[in-house]
Amino acid sequence: MGYIEAETAIVFGRVVHGFRMRWREDLWAKTLVVPGFSDGHAHPQVVDPGAGVGARRWRDSYHWLSTRRLRVDEASLRADLRLSSRLAELTFARALLEGVTLIAVTGRLEANVEGWLRLGGAPRAVFLPTVMDRRGWPSVGEVAVAARRIRRLLADGLARVGVFVHSLGTARPESVRAAMSFAASERTVMGMHLSEGVAEAGRLREVLGPGPYPVRIAAVHCTESEDLPGGVYCVSCPLSNIILYGRTRKSLSGVLAFGSDWPLLLGTVPRHLSLPLSLSPGSLDSVLYRATMGGYRIYNMPFQGDFAAYDEGVERVLMGKARPRFVAVAGRMVVDEGRLAARGYSLAEVEAMIADAIAEAFEEHGLGDVKPRVAAREALSLTRRALLEAPAP
Numbered sequence: 001m002g003y004i005e006a007e008t009a010i011v012f013g014r015v016v017h018g019f020r021m022r023w024r025e026d027l028w029a030k031t032l033v034v035p036g037f038s039d040g041h042a043h044p045q046v047v048d049p050g051a052g053v054g055a056r057r058w059r060d061s062y063h064w065l066s067t068r069r070l071r072v073d074e075a076s077l078r079a080d081l082r083l084s085s086r087l088a089e090l091t092f093a094r095a096l097l098e099g100v101t102l103i104a105v106t107g108r109l110e111a112n113v114e115g116w117l118r119l120g121g122a123p124r125a126v127f128l129p130t131v132m133d134r135r136g137w138p139s140v141g142e143v144a145v146a147a148r149r150i151r152r153l154l155a156d157g158l159a160r161v162g163v164f165v166h167s168l169g170t171a172r173p174e175s176v177r178a179a180m181s182f183a184a185s186e187r188t189v190m191g192m193h194l195s196e197g198v199a200e201a202g203r204l205r206e207v208l209g210p211g212p213y214p215v216r217i218a219a220v221h222c223t224e225s226e227d228l229p230g231g232v233y234c235v236s237c238p239l240s241n242i243i244l245y246g247r248t249r250k251s252l253s254g255v256l257a258f259g260s261d262w263p264l265l266l267g268t269v270p271r272h273l274s275l276p277l278s279l280s281p282g283s284l285d286s287v288l289y290r291a292t293m294g295g296y297r298i299y300n301m302p303f304q305g306d307f308a309a310y311d312e313g314v315e316r317v318l319m320g321k322a323r324p325r326f327v328a329v330a331g332r333m334v335v336d337e338g339r340l341a342a343r344g345y346s347l348a349e350v351e352a353m354i355a356d357a358i359a360e361a362f363e364e365h366g367l368g369d370v371k372p373r374v375a376a377r378e379a380l381s382l383t384r385r386a387l388l389e390a391p392a393p
């Protein structure tokens with residue numbers, strides 16, 4: 001038995017200097033994050049936000065959904081289990097190498113679970129299969145069958161399965177209520193995009209009643225400051241909100257976690273930490289709590305044995321510029337010397353694989369005369385542009 005000693009640590013969101021905790025061997029870190037970062041909302045199969053994203057803005061999510069010009073046939077990509085699971089695997093790989101120890105993923109359940117299992121040393125995962133009353137998307141009943149089958153595989157606290165209603169505007173009220181009943185009967189969580197550029201708390205009460213509800217609801221985006229029913233917690237995605245709508249939620253109250261939304265295009269939560277920090281000056285501990293413990297709290301996941309250890313100073317971690325040297329999940333080292341313990345890949349290598357997989361998605365499922373490499377490069381340049389253009393707080 002030994003100790004991890006850290007010059008500075010972020011422990012349950014609080015910055016402390018001179019920190020020591022038990023570990024199976026002696027280890028020294030300049031910065032230690034306990035537990036590691038959480039990413040409360042990620043779509044592993046999003047490889048294309050649509051033409052013109054980054055150059056124009058939308059009013060709200062429904063405006064975006066109805067007018068965006070996708071260059072990838074999403075239904076066809078979702079049906080491609082091989083490529084969809086590859087994108088999921090790369091999402092989990094990137095997340096770990098960026099210091100994320102818990103990630104909640106929406107999209108196709110089978111693809112996400114397969115990618116997670118294949119990595120053989122992944123972050124804790126919350127699988128939230130998306131249901132939508134639209135062509136190419138599964139119903140609550142279909143998801144319930146798959147979720148019950150898969151749940152038996154995941155009974156070790158490293159993963160759980162819930163359900164994700166795409167949004168109030170794309171699912172019938174019966175489907176939203178069916179999703180809640182399913183989540184309640186499985187004693188799990190339900191997620192949904194809510195109030196993304198448009199106030200929806202009133203509509204939520206119309207559909208589900210005034211609350212409190214029998215399940216915890218992770219409401220993703222919540223750009224509007226509204227009074228939400230008890231038990232509904234926000235997962236804020238500040239970077240994609242700014243990219244699409246030019247604005248994000250101002251207040252941290254009601255927000256329990258952050259999400260990256262498009263992890264393959266934008267990177268995961270710790271990469272954009274500078275954004276919520278600059279949007280909420282003077283709230284260091286509150287932002288850090290949400291960026292680390294927040295995801296664990298909202299999805300009710302254990303965190304014992306999770307950490308990310310850095311050779312770099314805490315300022316670099318807060319700027320989103322540092323990458324961990326070691327990452328442990330449930331007491332098992334999954335990143336060792338900056339590389340995936342199971343596979344040996346570095347973050348630069350995984351990023352190159354991501355660029356290839358995105359180009360492949362454009363190649364195999366592209367719409368119109370899209371040039372795969374050019375489209376992939378364009379999609380991958382979003383973060384840098386968005387962060388440069390982000391409005392001053």
Ligand SMILES: [Zn+2]
Pocket residue numbers: 041043193220261
């Ligand atoms: Zn989303």
